[in-house]
Structure formats: structure tokens, C-alpha cells
Amino acid sequence: MGCRSSDKPKPKPKHRKGLWSPEEDQRLRNYVLKHGHGCWSSVPINAGLQRNGKSCRLRWINYLRPGLKRGMFSLQEEETILTLHRLLGNKWSQIAQHLPGRTDNEIKNYWHSHLKKKVLKADQAMEEANTSSDNLEPNSPNKLTITQTPNYESLLMNVEKSPTDTDRLVPQLSESPKQPNRSSLPKLMFAEWLSLDSFSSLSEAIMASKDQNNSSFMDNFMQGCFLNEGTLFGNSEYRNSPLNDASPEDMFSPQFKFECHSSGNDQFVDFSSGEDICSEFNMKNDLKYIYEY
DNA sequence: AATGTCAGCAACCGCACTGTT
DNA sequence: TAACAGTGCGGTTGCTGACAT
Secondary structure, three states, X not given: OOOOHHHOOOOOOOOOOOOOOHHHHHHHHHHHHHXXXXXXXXXXXXXXXXXXXXXXXXXXXXXXXXXXXXOOOOHHHHHHHHHHHHHHOOOHHHHHOOOOOOOHHHHHHHHHHHHHHHXXXXXXHHHHXXXXXXXXXXXXXXXXXXXXXXXXXXXXXXXXXXXXXXXXXXXXXXXOOOOOOOOOOXXXXXXXXXXXXXHHHHHHHHHXXXXXXXXXXXXXXXXXXXXXXXXXXOOHHHOOOHHHHOOHHHHOOOOOEEEEOOOOOXXXXXXXXXXXXXXXXXXXXXXXXXXXX
């Protein structure tokens, strides 16, 4: 953590507030994609923005960062939020780790605007059902007994042990037994892959896949990024980004390398081989891509 | 058509935590 | 070890558009 002194902003420009203009978005996006964010407080200065670093960080995380989903929450996402909220309470960032492409802010807003009411209604209905059934004979066949207690303990163990492994968690919440078998290897989404915590498991998986001399992991990973989620290149937010000039094939061609940051151990990964190609790099960036490698 | 009300969402604020000096 | 700075998180605010009156 912390900036080099040369990165630190000189005092104190007037900071703009309120909604971001498309031009500001473009500036921030271009800057972060090109240089990485490094020290957030220096980003607005270097990017020519009259915002504070915090505001830039938030805008990037919640809106500009690649891999974000847009649009309605699916039923499965809703169920995941409901279950995790019962488990974790208002730990929005932890809940967000299990919903690839969704931000904590988005989930929090969705909770307050939609789910909270639903839960209240459901609870009320349950309460009414219980009080009315209390008036019935104890052994009446009409008596309603609430016995639905999901196996939270095992769920919680997964949450604690493996907070970013969505695929292993989510099926326990809602997967029906009829669903087709998936690969035993985890399917990682782009946003998940960007997450600092998940990178080590990703690189392990890449290495494992490489060791086994098969491509199933990378196949799954690519599908997760570009086919299953389908938002990275379909989202209009990225139409003006340099990323848009690239097809999925391009992205995995030798011309593209991604830099990932994971808890002090930054790595460049060659997508085509899965190799850590430049481990001596140590810049604090979530993501940076490099042309003409 | 004008005004009021409400819901949804983006962004801000303040606190807590962590790393650095 | 204390002070400071950067970052992350959750609560809250305020803007905007949709709908009602």
C-alpha cells in the first residue's frame, strides 16, 4: 500500500462532484487501461480529471472496470444474495465476491430497492401462517410447520474457506440435480479473475491445467469470459475502449498479455500458455494490458 | 399540462483497517 | 510505536425519471 512520493498529488485542486460525464469516463478508462491505477490519489491528476482519487476509484470499480454485468439480476443471483445475506448480513463486498460481474454497491442498492421488501413480505406471510396455525389443534393436519432450514453451516464453510469460488458455492444454493455435469475445474469469470483474492487460485488452476497437459481449464475460463457471460464485448460501455478493437481470439493471441495483481505477488500471465511470463514486474495495478508484446 | 410523490440508482461521506515512514 | 496516508466498506444522500393526481 501507499504511494511513492513522486506519485503523491500536489495540494489541493478543487474537486468536481456529482455525476460523471462521458468525457470524464473516457479519460479515466483510458488512463487506467493504459497505466493501471497505481496510487488512486494520483490518478485524477495524471488523467487530467478534477476529481479526487476516491471518486475515481469508485467510478472505476462500480462502472468502468471490465467484466461488469449490466441489467437485471437473474433469479439465481437473487437467490444467492438472499441466502448470503441471511448468512453474512450487510457484508456487501463479501456477497459480491460470489456474484461475478456485480459490484457491492449494485447488490446493496438491489437489496434496498427490491429484495428487502420481498423478504419483509415473505416474513410477514410466514408469521401470519404461523399465528393462524397456532390456533389449530396441535395435531391438526392443517397445521403449518416451518422446517425449511437450509444447510447454512456447510455453506458458511465454503464462504470462509473459498470466498471466490462461486461455482462451488452457488450450486448448493440453487442448482437442481438435473443440470448437466460441469467440468470439475472451476469456471472463473472475468471479474472474478480480476479480483485480488482469486488470482492465486486462478494461477494455480492454470498451472494445474498446464501440468496435466490439457486445456480444459483454459477452455472453461475463456468460455466464462466471452461466451457464458457475454458482457465484456457486448457492453456498450466498452465500445470506445481499445479492448473493443480486439476479438476474443485477439485477446488470447500473443499480442495481448494481462497483468494481474494478487496480494503483493504480481504476475503477467500469457493466456495462450498460462505461463507467468514476467514475474519480476511488481506494479500495483488490477489490470493492464500490453500491446505488441 | 403542471405539479407532487416515489423508487431506483449513482455517488458521496465517514469510519475502520492496514501498510509505510 | 505513533502518526500519517491510502484503501475498502457500509450507510446515507441526492438526482433523475416514471407515474399519479
